[in-house]
Amino acid sequence: MSTVNTVTEQLTRAGQAIEHDSFAIIDAEAGAHRYTPEQWPIVRRMIHANADFEFNGLTDFHPDAVEAGVQAMLRGGTPVVADVEMICSGLSRPRLAHFGMATHQFISDADVIARAQAEDTTRAVQAMRKAHRLGRLDGAIVGIGNAPTALIELVRLIREEGVRPALVVGMPVGFVSAAESKDLMAEVAEVPWIVIRGRKGGSTLVVAAVHALLSLAEARQKASAA
Numbered sequence: 001m002s003t004v005n006t007v008t009e010q011l012t013r014a015g016q017a018i019e020h021d022s023f024a025i026i027d028a029e030a031g032a033h034r035y036t037p038e039q040w041p042i043v044r045r046m047i048h049a050n051a052d053f054e055f056n057g058l059t060d061f062h063p064d065a066v067e068a069g070v071q072a073m074l075r076g077g078t079p080v081v082a083d084v085e086m087i088c089s090g091l092s093r094p095r096l097a098h099f100g101m102a103t104h105q106f107i108s109d110a111d112v113i114a115r116a117q118a119e120d121t122t123r124a125v126q127a128m129r130k131a132h133r134l135g136r137l138d139g140a141i142v143g144i145g146n147a148p149t150a151l152i153e154l155v156r157l158i159r160e161e162g163v164r165p166a167l168v169v170g171m172p173v174g175f176v177s178a179a180e181s182k183d184l185m186a187e188v189a190e191v192p193w194i195v196i197r198g199r200k201g202g203s204t205l206v207v208a209a210v211h212a213l214l215s216l217a218e219a220r221q222k223a224s225a226a
Helices: 013-030 040-050 065-075 085-090 093-098 110-119 123-133 148-161 178-185 203-225
Strands: 059-061 080-082 141-144 167-170 193-196
Touching: 013 040, 040 059, 040 203, 065 141, 065 167, 065 193, 065 203, 080 085, 080 203, 085 203, 093 203, 110 123, 123 148, 141 148, 141 203, 148 167, 148 178, 167 178, 167 203, 178 193
Parallel strands: 080 141, 141 167, 167 193
Antiparallel strands: 059 193
């Protein structure tokens, strides 16, 4: 059986060779690390996304994060709720469609903007609240790469309103509350999470992490069918 995933990897031999060679270079340059064999492909793909080896060390995982993400994908139909449209645009539609998954984001909705103005909050906060009202958060993979206030609100919803996403990929970038929001998420035991410590992050990293999970899920799917 081929070791190449047919849906979640590059679709040509030339593309696969470049990607696999890139991963081999990352493995060699990274050397020894503290991540498990299940966690490292996620960190490696994040390094691959922007050639920044600091994510080897800055990336932290809830103990159940990888398995929770893979199982959510294998169940099929799991929504991905994002803080911004950039994550939805960056995720591969064919890769998501393989598992019956779709993306959702609400930050530009008129009612979200109106509530943010009326309550003097951010659109990101109101977008998370709308996702909760619509029942989108429970069982979802939530990806936050831009807005620390979205992650802070999500933690509040988990603690105070019993929201239970399948996995939170919390990687907001920035200088105001970014590091603090991820530290807050990392204190949550009830919901699995993947976070980047400190100021670094961004939508590109969320996309890379989700794509890595999709690849792990497809490999698991192929192995179980063999």
